[in-house]
Structure formats: structure tokens, C-alpha cells
Amino acid sequence: MFVNKPSKKRTSGFPSPAEDFAGASLDLNQRLVPRPASTFLMRVSSVQYKHLGINKEDILIIDRSLLPRPGKTIVTIVDGAMRLLLLGSHHRLNLQTDFWGVVTYVIRKL
Amino acid sequence: MKIFALLDCNNFYASCERVFEPRLLSRPVVVLSNNDGCIIARSNEAKALGIKMGEPVFMCQHILDKHQVVKRSANFALYGDLSDRVMNVISEILGIPAVEVYSIDEAFLELGDSRFSSPAELNYLARDIQFQVERQVGIPVSIGIARTKVLAKVANKIAKTNRLGVFSLYSSQDLIEENLRIDSVLASFPVGDIWGVGYRYAKTLTANGIHTALDLKRANHAWIREKLKIHGARLQSELANMPCLELASPEDKLRKSISCSRSFGDRVSELSTLETALANFTASAAAKLRSQKLSTRELRVFLSSMERYDTLSTRLFQASSSSSVLIGLAHDLLHKIYQANYRYKKAGVIFSDLVLSDSLQLSFLKSPDTAALPEIHTLKKQQTISELVDQLNSKIGVNTISWAATLDTKDQSANSAERWRASKNHCSPAYTTDWRSLPNIS
Numbered sequence: 001m002f003v004n005k006p007s008k009k010r011t012s013g014f015p016s017p018a019e020d021f022a023g024a025s026l027d028l029n030q031r032l033v034p035r036p037a038s039t040f041l042m043r044v045s046s047v048q049y050k051h052l053g054i055n056k057e058d059i060l061i062i063d064r065s066l067l068p069r070p071g072k073t074i075v076t077i078v079d080g081a082m083r084l085l086l087l088g089s090h091h092r093l094n095l096q097t098d099f100w101g102v103v104t105y106v107i108r109k110l
Numbered sequence: 111m112k113i114f115a116l117l118d119c120n121n122f123y124a125s126c127e128r129v130f131e132p133r134l135l136s137r138p139v140v141v142l143s144n145n146d147g148c149i150i151a152r153s154n155e156a157k158a159l160g161i162k163m164g165e166p167v168f169m170c171q172h173i174l175d176k177h178q179v180v181k182r183s184a185n186f187a188l189y190g191d192l193s194d195r196v197m198n199v200i201s202e203i204l205g206i207p208a209v210e211v212y213s214i215d216e217a218f219l220e221l222g223d224s225r226f227s228s229p230a231e232l233n234y235l236a237r238d239i240q241f242q243v244e245r246q247v248g249i250p251v252s253i254g255i256a257r258t259k260v261l262a263k264v265a266n267k268i269a270k271t272n273r274l275g276v277f278s279l280y281s282s283q284d285l286i287e288e289n290l291r292i293d294s295v296l297a298s299f300p301v302g303d304i305w306g307v308g309y310r311y312a313k314t315l316t317a318n319g320i321h322t323a324l325d326l327k328r329a330n331h332a333w334i335r336e337k338l339k340i341h342g343a344r345l346q347s348e349l350a351n352m353p354c355l356e357l358a359s360p361e362d363k364l365r366k367s368i369s370c371s372r373s374f375g376d377r378v379s380e381l382s383t384l385e386t387a388l389a390n391f392t393a394s395a396a397a398k399l400r401s402q403k404l405s406t407r408e409l410r411v412f413l414s415s416m417e418r419y420d421t422l423s424t425r426l427f428q429a430s431s432s433s434s435v436l437i438g439l440a441h442d443l444l445h446k447i448y449q450a451n452y453r454y455k456k457a458g459v460i461f462s463d464l465v466l467s468d469s470l471q472l473s474f475l476k477s478p479d480t481a482a483l484p485e486i487h488t489l490k491k492q493q494t495i496s497e498l499v500d501q502l503n504s505k506i507g508v509n510t511i512s513w514a515a516t517l518d519t520k521d522q523s524a525n526s527a528e529r530w531r532a533s534k535n536h537c538s539p540a541y542t543t544d545w546r547s548l549p550n551i552s
Contacts, residue, residue, distance in 0.1 A: 041542075
């Protein structure tokens with residue numbers, strides 16, 4: 001999950017005018033995994049979540065430090081198995097037993 | 111005055127297994143040692159069935175079967191990753207300098223200061239840490255609080271048995287009142303359960319009528335000093351609520367040695383088989399070195415059979431973490447100690463005198479044994495090759511690439527190196543460290 005910096009070429013001639021701006025390239029971790037300690041990845045192996053915009057083989061980024069709020073897609077525990085749920089205000093959720101984490105991003109190869 | 115805490119993950123390995131397998135939450139779970147031989151962790155449900163810590167599996171097989179206890183082979187890739195996460199969550203709350211990672215599942219914390227925080231406030235902070243770790247990583251923890259590390263450890267044992275999982279021996283701004291309360295706890299705390307009182311000390315102490323922590327605290331100082339030396343004096347002071355231990359800094363904890371060894375299922379007498387086994391152990395220990403950015407300056411090989419134990423070590427002219435260099439040295443040592451007429455039951459390799467690879471100075475002097483010394487650029491190249499192998503193995507999967515010497519020449523299958531790894535018949539996937547093993551949502 002890194003966007004690697006191209007290796008810096010030291011020019012032998014005129015110094016690059018961009019040198020002062022070095023270190024500004026983008027790091028996907030910074031954007032997608034702001035809290036690494038509580039962030040986990042899971043793979044979807046079912047087609048039943050199309051209505052959530054989630055396909056089979058998608059990789060989900062899940063942050064356990066976030067609380068479940070209506071409108072969030074969450075990983076929930078149903079009969080001991082992990083499932084996805086678009087949380088509505090009518091859902092009754094036991095934080096201790098039913099809730100695993102909040103899905104924050106979906107990674108899909110096109 | 112500083113207030114310390116000891117945070118301990120409850121039944122850590124068993125709890126790790128439950129994070130990605132919630133169906134195990136209400137089931138008894140045990141985790142097995144290398145080769146699936148002994149019980150090394152038990153969930154509370156498994157403890158309640160009477161399964162003992164360290165018990166060989168065959169001794170409790172009937173209980174495991176009868177109660178359909180879930181067995182898992184130790185999955186240290188998973189446990190190591192979740193341990194790091196637990197420590198990071200605590201460090202985010204308290205700050206890195208206030209956390210001493212003591213073991214894979216324990217940390218000493220500097221929770222606060224009695225001048226600024228009341229007992230109630232620190233209790234509340236501990237409850238918050240406990241909640242955050244369980245919420246963010248999925249691991250339940252217990253926290254003991256006190257003015258000394260030894261008492262924090264005592265408090266932790268008590269926290270494990272109470273409902274909240276938090277227990278404090280820092281109970282008052284009034285030390286006299288607090289010490290009375292501590293004494294009432296120490297009076298029923300077995301001396302052998304005190305942190306730093308090993309089996310041998312416990313035997314000496316109980317033989318002399320010292321059975322509880324309170325007995326030890328009140329024992330004659332001169333006698334304790336004579337029997338347990340400075341260590342005993344420190345224990346007495348810490349039990350008396352007078353701190354003499356600080357948090358250890360990371361430099362203090364640089365690992366002293368790294369090793370890899372294994373007992374063979376069948377006795378081994380062939381040299382080529384031992385070569386393959388040692389190459390595997392060395393490659394695995396060298397990968398451990400590199401993952402901690404360490405290099406070794408000493409390598410030891412040992413072989414043991416029923417009749418004898420042989421060992422030999424060598425100093426490295428140039429500290430190294432390169433698998434190919436270290437495998438070569440391990441083979442040299444093996445050839446010197448190997449004797450054809452013995453049937454060996456165990457072999458291993460130990461790296462000691464470890465140094466940080468960053469601080470490693472390449473030597474420009476020639477070794478007296480010039481022939482054995484690779485050129486400097488070769489050394490650097492070997493280091494890079496080893497790092498590349500690690501990267502490939504971590505990106506694509508374990509054993510994508512392995513050292514030729516680790517493969518059995520007679521067994522041409524790709525998995526012949528597997529033979530020298532511990533047997534793990536009930537291992538959960540490396541959920542958090544291998545792209546191919548991510549948890550599944552169905």
C-alpha cells in the first residue's frame with residue numbers, strides 16, 4: 001500500500017528546481033490508514049453485497065476505532081460469522097457482541 | 111510520586127484466535143506449542159474445564175474431545191501483529207515514553223503521578239485504556255495499578271479475578287491508610303506468585319516460613335539480603351510501597367540472542383540431513399535478525415543425542431545477518447562436531463552478541479583467515495540478497511524463495527523445507543500479515 005517515490009536522481013549539472021519540494025509525493029497509507037493500530041483488511045468472498053456497492057474479491061479497509069453510525073457500512077457478527085451491513089437507524093446493535101468494525105474504503109482491481 | 115500500572119492481555123493467544131473467528135467467543139479454546147505438543151494458552155472456558163497450563167495434549171485429550179475444545183496451533187505471525195497493535199494503542203493514549211513493552215502480552219505503564227491525579231482519576235484512565243484496546247484491537251486486558259512495579263504486578267493478578275479487570279493498590283493520598291490496605295492484600299498473596307520470585311527462591315522462602323507476600327515484606331532484611339542478595343532487598347522495598355524500579359528503556363531491552371532449534375521426530379544420523387535441518391534453522395533465525403535490523407557477531411551450533419551434547423561456536427570477523435554467510439558458517443561448525451555413529455535427537459543454531467545493523471562498520475582489515483573473508487562488496491551484496499528474499503517472502507508469501515541448502519536434495523518436492531518446521535495441524539491463517547490470508551466476509 002505504498003506509492004513509491006521514484007528514486008531521486010542527483011543531477012550532476014544544474015540543480016533541479018524541484019529539489020526544495022522533495023518529500024511531497026503521496027502516501028496512500030496516510031490517506032487510507034490514518035490509524036494503523038486499529039485498521040484491518042478483509043476480503044469479500046460473496047456476491048450478496050452488490051447493493052452496498054461491494055463486489056466479490058473486493059478488499060475492505062476496516063477501522064475498529066470508529067463507532068457505528070447510521071449510514072455507515074459495518075462488519076457485523078451474525079451467528080459467529082462476519083457479514084456486512086448498511087447500518088440504518090432502526091438497527092439494534094450490541095457493541096460488544098454484534099459489532100466488529102466500520103468499513104472505510106473498498107479496494108477493487110478494475 | 112509516580113503511579114505504575116501493569117497491563118496484561120487476558121489469555122492472549124486464545125484471545126487472538128477469537129478476533130477473526132467470533133464463533134469461538136463462547137467456546138473453550140486452547141493454543142498448542144510447537145509441534146502441537148503442549149497447551150500454552152487457554153480461554154477462561156478451557157481453564158474452567160481443568161485443563162492445565164503446559165500440560166501435554168495427550169494427557170488431557172479426553173477432556174478436549176469430550177467438551178469439543180477448539181485447538182489452535184500457535185500462530186506467532188498473528189500474535190506478534192496484534193501485540194504490536196495493543197502496544198501502539200496504549201502508546202497513543204499515554205505517550206511512547208510511558209510504556210515499557212515487557213513481553214508479547216504485557217506492558218508496564220507510567221499511568222500518572224499521585225501529585226496530579228487522584229486514585230479515582232487513574233482508575234478511570236485505566237478503564238479507558240482497557241476499553242480502547244478491546245474496542246480497537248479486539249483483545250481483552252486486565253490492569254493492575256500501584257506505586258511500584260512489583261505491587262502493580264500483584265494488583266494485576268487480582269484484577270484478573272475481579273469482574274472489572276482493573277484493580278488498584280494506589281487507593282489514597284494518605285500513605286499509612288494505603289499501606290494498611292496493601293497489607294491486607296499481601297497477606298493472602300502466595301510468595302511464589304510475586305514477580306521476580308522464581309521457583310528456587312520460593313522454595314527457600316517457604317522452607318523458612320515465608321509463605322505470603324506480607325511475610326516477605328516483614329522478613330528480616332539482613333537475612334533476605336543474605337539469601338536473595340540485592341534482588342531480595344529490592345523486592346522488600348517495592349512490596350513496602352517504596353519504588354526502586356523504573357520503566358526500562360528500549361535500549362535496555364535489545365535482545366541478547368536469537369536462536370532456532372528443533373527436536374527431530376525421528377532420530378537423525380546422516381550428515382546431509384543435519385545440514386539441511388541446520389540450514390533451515392539458520393535461515394529462519396537470520397530472517398528474525400533482519401526483521402529486527404540486527405546482525406550477529408557470534409554463531410553457535412549444537413547437536414544432542416541420547417549420549418552426548420556437542421556444541422561449538424565461532425566469532426564472525428564481520429557482523430552479519432546474511433543467510434548465505436551464516437548458513438556457510440553453521441555448516442563449517444556442524445562438520446567439526448558431527449560424529450557419524452550417533453543418532454541425534456535435536457539440533458539448533460544460536461546467534462549471540464547482536465548489534466544493530468545500522469551501526470555496523472564494515473571492516474577494512476584483512477582477517478587472518480583471508481581465504482574465508484569475502485570481499486567487502488560481496489558482503490554488501492549478500493546482505494542485499496537476504497533483504498530481497500525477505501521482501502519477496504513477505505510480499506508474495508512465506509517460502510516463495512528459499513536458500514538452496516534448506517532444501518532436501520533427495521526430496522525434490524517444493525515443500526521439502528517444510529519438514530524442518532514445526533508441525534502445525536490446527537493453525538489459523540496469518541490474517542494480518544499475509545495478503546493471501548485476509549479474513550473472509552461471506
